[in-house]
Amino acid sequence: MILDVFKVLNAEGIETELVQVGGSDIHGCRACGSCRKTKNLRCIMDDDIINSCVKKMVEADGIIIGSPTYFSDVNTEAKALIDRAGYVLKSNGAPVKRKVGAAVVAVRRAGGIHSFDTINHFFTISEMITVGSSYWNVSIAQAEGDYEKDEEGIRTMKTLGENMAWLLKKLKED
Numbered sequence: 001m002i003l004d005v006f007k008v009l010n011a012e013g014i015e016t017e018l019v020q021v022g023g024s025d026i027h028g029c030r031a032c033g034s035c036r037k038t039k040n041l042r043c044i045m046d047d048d049i050i051n052s053c054v055k056k057m058v059e060a061d062g063i064i065i066g067s068p069t070y071f072s073d074v075n076t077e078a079k080a081l082i083d084r085a086g087y088v089l090k091s092n093g094a095p096v097k098r099k100v101g102a103a104v105v106a107v108r109r110a111g112g113i114h115s116f117d118t119i120n121h122f123f124t125i126s127e128m129i130t131v132g133s134s135y136w137n138v139s140i141a142q143a144e145g146d147y148e149k150d151e152e153g154i155r156t157m158k159t160l161g162e163n164m165a166w167l168l169k170k171l172k173e174d
Helices: 001-009 033-038 050-059 078-092 112-125 151-171
Strands: 062-068 100-107 138-140
Touching: 001 062, 001 100, 001 151, 033 078, 050 078, 062 078, 062 112, 062 151, 078 112, 100 112, 100 151, 112 138, 138 151
Parallel strands: 062 100, 100 138
Antiparallel strands: none
């Protein structure tokens, strides 16, 4: 799914990198406030991938966060990323402000829009510019191979890539 977005971005000369957090042992935010005190763009919990993700977000021009929908929302790893990265970024002057963000979600049937909203709330509170497509950036995909059968989902992801590439290029012009 996200690879279809990447194909379009790459064809437009925009470099992409996939960082997989799903399946990792990631800790949720404890709202300890350490990142607010240290102001070093790092979460005090340093034994997982989150600090690396925050660094990549700050360095990137655009960010896509994707998640499967298991139980009416993003998966636990995506939620931990959103909560901890969000807290760190807001505590350090919102260094992703005015960067481009896009949510992509895989869903079996329902709950996908809630997942989509959860990711977009992260972008909004981070003062980012969100990119849309011809429909919600959601694809029907319960089992392996399902996404390839979702023609509308594939078109939606390609259009998302086109829109994101256009916006990133426009922002570079300034």
